[in-house]
Amino acid sequence: QVQLQESGPRLVKPSQTLSLTCTVSGASVTDDHYYWSWIRQPAGKGLEWIGRVYAPARTTYNPSLKSRVLISADTSKNQFSLQLTSATAADTAVYYCARASLGFRNWFDSWGQGTLVTVSS
Amino acid sequence: DIQMTQSPSSLSASVGDRVTITCRASQSISDYLNWYQQKPGIAPKVLISAASSLQSGVPSRFSGSGSGTDFTLTISSLQLEDFATYYCQQSYSTPYSFGQGTKLEIK
Numbered sequence: 001q002v003q004l005q006e007s008g009p010r011l012v013k014p015s016q017t018l019s020l021t022c023t024v025s026g027a028s029v030t031d032d033h034y035y036w037s038w039i040r041q042p043a044g045k046g047l048e049w050i051g052r053v054y055a056p057a058r059t060t061y062n063p064s065l066k067s068r069v070l071i072s073a074d075t076s077k078n079q080f081s082l083q084l085t086s087a088t089a090a091d092t093a094v095y096y097c098a099r100a101s102l103g104f105r106n107w108f109d110s111w112g113q114g115t116l117v118t119v120s121s
Numbered sequence: 122d123i124q125m126t127q128s129p130s131s132l133s134a135s136v137g138d139r140v141t142i143t144c145r146a147s148q149s150i151s152d153y154l155n156w157y158q159q160k161p162g163i164a165p166k167v168l169i170s171a172a173s174s175l176q177s178g179v180p181s182r183f184s185g186s187g188s189g190t191d192f193t194l195t196i197s198s199l200q201l202e203d204f205a206t207y208y209c210q211q212s213y214s215t216p217y218s219f220g221q222g223t224k225l226e227i228k
Binding site for chain 1: 122151152153155157163164165166167170171176208210212213215216217218219220221222
């Protein structure tokens with residue numbers, strides 16, 4: 001059974017880089033049948049897809065964040081990571097990592113538990 | 122980008138009620154539509170994929186329908202554990218997008 005676990009600093013200062021890692025067990029980030037995504041949710045609000053990595057170095061980003069986002073995979077550690085530069089209070093949210101199968105009819109079938117990241121001085 | 126709009130935003134209902142939630146896409150997405158349930162403090166869980174395919178382990182009281190731009194999630198007889206927030210999500214094109222959510226509350 002696949003499990004995902006987010007880790008990283010819970011508090012980030014404004015203008016600094018928000019960095020998170022998702023450790024995957026029970027599956028491989030090199031498996032080209034899956035996308036590995038980051039999704040975030042501000043408190044009391046809806047879900048926003050940030051971007052994905054697959055194959056294992058191809059990426060797709062949400063244009064709304066593209067200029068500030070980098071998602072990469074570390075195949076030796078079976079992890080994938082998120083970097084969001086120039087963080088502001090608007091980036092305060094619960095961040096989830098999630099897996100989806102390749103193809104049009106895909107869905108997020110496995111999720112991490114989520115980690116709250118606060119951007120504040 | 123494809124915008125997803127859910128209605129209603131919140132809904133009060135009683136155990137045993139039949140409930141329907143609607144999701145509308147800003148353009149046709151065929152049946153590339155998924156439904157998730159989220160409880161407070163917990164990651165979303167997929168209930169239905171490809172508009173109408175019930176995920177393994179999901180009770181049969183949940184059903185989905187629709188194609189093109191209009192979709193529905195129906196719970197045939199509400200149980201206590203169904204009170205949660207529900208999201209639709211399109212997988213037709215990136216950036217993937219979610220509806221704003223429908224919070225189902227106990228009447």
